[in-house]
Amino acid sequence: MSKLGLFLILISFTFSCTHEPTIVETDTDVDAALIELLKAKSFTGDVDFYTMPSGNNYDYIPNQDPKNPITYPKVALGNMLFYETGIGMTAKKAESVATYSCSSCHIPEIGFTAGRFQGIADGALGFGHHGEGRAISPNYEGNEVDAQGARPLPVINLAYVRNPLWNGSFGSYGMNAGTESVWGVADPLTSINKENREGLEAVVTRALITHRQDINKELMDKLGYTALFDNAFYDIPENQRYTLQTASHAISAYFRTILTNQAPFQKWLRGDQNAMTESQKNGAMLFFGKAQCVNCHNSPSLNGQRFAAIGVKDLDQNDYLVYKTDDGRSKGRASFTLKDADLYKFKVPQLYNLKDAGFYFHGSSKTSLREVVEYFNNGVSENPRIEKYRIDGQFRPLFLTDTEVSDLTEFLANGLYDPLMSRYKPVSVYSGNCFPNNDVQSQIDLGCK
Numbered sequence: 001m002s003k004l005g006l007f008l009i010l011i012s013f014t015f016s017c018t019h020e021p022t023i024v025e026t027d028t029d030v031d032a033a034l035i036e037l038l039k040a041k042s043f044t045g046d047v048d049f050y051t052m053p054s055g056n057n058y059d060y061i062p063n064q065d066p067k068n069p070i071t072y073p074k075v076a077l078g079n080m081l082f083y084e085t086g087i088g089m090t091a092k093k094a095e096s097v098a099t100y101s102c103s104s105c106h107i108p109e110i111g112f113t114a115g116r117f118q119g120i121a122d123g124a125l126g127f128g129h130h131g132e133g134r135a136i137s138p139n140y141e142g143n144e145v146d147a148q149g150a151r152p153l154p155v156i157n158l159a160y161v162r163n164p165l166w167n168g169s170f171g172s173y174g175m176n177a178g179t180e181s182v183w184g185v186a187d188p189l190t191s192i193n194k195e196n197r198e199g200l201e202a203v204v205t206r207a208l209i210t211h212r213q214d215i216n217k218e219l220m221d222k223l224g225y226t227a228l229f230d231n232a233f234y235d236i237p238e239n240q241r242y243t244l245q246t247a248s249h250a251i252s253a254y255f256r257t258i259l260t261n262q263a264p265f266q267k268w269l270r271g272d273q274n275a276m277t278e279s280q281k282n283g284a285m286l287f288f289g290k291a292q293c294v295n296c297h298n299s300p301s302l303n304g305q306r307f308a309a310i311g312v313k314d315l316d317q318n319d320y321l322v323y324k325t326d327d328g329r330s331k332g333r334a335s336f337t338l339k340d341a342d343l344y345k346f347k348v349p350q351l352y353n354l355k356d357a358g359f360y361f362h363g364s365s366k367t368s369l370r371e372v373v374e375y376f377n378n379g380v381s382e383n384p385r386i387e388k389y390r391i392d393g394q395f396r397p398l399f400l401t402d403t404e405v406s407d408l409t410e411f412l413a414n415g416l417y418d419p420l421m422s423r424y425k426p427v428s429v430y431s432g433n434c435f436p437n438n439d440v441q442s443q444i445d446l447g448c449k
């Protein structure tokens with residue numbers, strides 16, 4: 001190399017150090033380092049491993065049930081039924097008929113969560129701003145309301161959930177391979193796993209029953225859904241076309257299209273280096289690196305195909321007025337497998353759009369994402385019910401600094417936040433009813449009256 005050449009390189013080097021805005025340089029460093037880290041942590045050696053498909057191109061949506069491929073007419077129907085208060089026909093009391101829906105506990109504006117520490121559908125009144133104003137009806141006893149002994153899981157990114165519920169009890173495949181002997185034992189409805197189904201198709205039928213909803217030809221005629229069923233299920237004989245099973249297929253198809261693919265981290269993965277802030281990138285570095293969250297949360301939705309006991313409190317151990325906490329859910333995976341070794345293990349949930357949920361962990365024991373991160377950072381169980389030896393070895397003190405806790409929280413809160421979730425919500429439902437709730441107080445709260 002000529003002396004002049006070397007001189008020019010030195011000059012430009014000096015210039016780049018002193019005159020370029022330092023932020024750009026650091027940015028590039030973090031971006032490159034994050035890419036290397038993601039490659040190392042992904043199962044494929046590729047950053048694309050973490051990228052979600054578009055919700056419109058069904059060919060790229062994973063884990064579809066071969067017996068229920070996603071089609072546009074099914075998604076269109078599921079997108080209505082999920083919010084339709086008109087199918088809430090099997091309420092415990094006449095006053096509540098047609099006043100609640102699936103979405104009573106899965107509200108799109110707050111990441112498809114309930115807005116409360118416990119969701120309540122049949123037997124409650126009101127909505128408030130986003131679910132927080134719902135309260136038990138004075139005419140219902142606590143054991144009559146439709147509520148469960150665990151916090152509702154968000155119904156987003158379900159394309160990555162093969163075994164729904166905190167205990168993963170539904171679905172014939174995934175983590176349920178090898179559990180055949182317990183299908184139908186603790187919960188008779190899990191015998192549906194014997195039909196070789198994906199978890200969503202299996203669990204949604206149960207959800208319709210549990211949440212006191214009905215589907216039949218007469219009701220579909222009345223509410224105006226017959227043509228949508230005919231479009232979606234033209235290949236099914238008419239006498240089997242308007243059932244809980246077909247409704248479950250439509251809702252499952254719709255669910256698999258709900259993807260948080262507009263979150264900053266997803267945009268960054270697709271190559272837009274400006275999509276995430278510096279703090280979010282640092283947080284991502286911690287998530288996949290020093291804090292080792294990725295050891296359990298490792299998929300495009302950052303859920304995980306395993307169950308772990310991390311010692312959080314159950315719903316009844318907090319100071320909330322809760323209903324039906326004796327339904328076995330606080331036993332975790334063991335409530336399905338009946339194995340002592342599975343006691344208090346819960347599935348590793350997805351991590352997108354949690355910012356507005358307001359309540360975290362299966363027992364709603366934390367009320368902010370920062371508290372969640374601090375809980376992981378401390379690495380100490382808070383639940384006296386759980387013997388020490390049951391706590392997962394990967395749950396241990398992380399020694400993160402205050403700034404690191406802030407960056408990691410910022411990555412979760414905003415790096416993993418898709419701000420456009422209302423694209424998955426219909427403008428109205430065919431009955432014309434108020435939704436997601438239709439009792440008189442909710443009608444006022446929701447501006448339907």
Ligand code: HEC
Nearest residue numbers: 102105119120121146148151152153164165166207208211
């Ligand atoms: C009363 C509140 C409530 C209503 C109404 C409700 N859910 Fe849920 N949902 C829950 C709770 C609580 C859980 C978690 C329960 C568990 O895991 O044991 C849950 C979990 C789920 C899951 C599992 C998600 C995952 O990641 O594993 C799916 C799917 C689901 N609900 C679908 C539905 C559908 C479909 C309807 C309407 C038919 C519905 N839900 C109505 C409370 C509700």
Ligand code: HEC
Nearest residue numbers: 291293296308346347348349360361362372376392394395
């Ligand atoms: C040992 C495996 C494991 C590790 C490591 C782990 N998690 Fe989790 N995570 C879980 C399990 C299991 C749950 C659900 C626990 C429950 O509710 O009982 C969970 C729940 C969460 C939740 C609450 C989600 C919700 O819907 O309530 C967040 C947020 C979260 N983890 C973030 C993190 C972060 C950040 C890290 C790294 C500091 C991390 N996790 C490390 C297993 C793990």
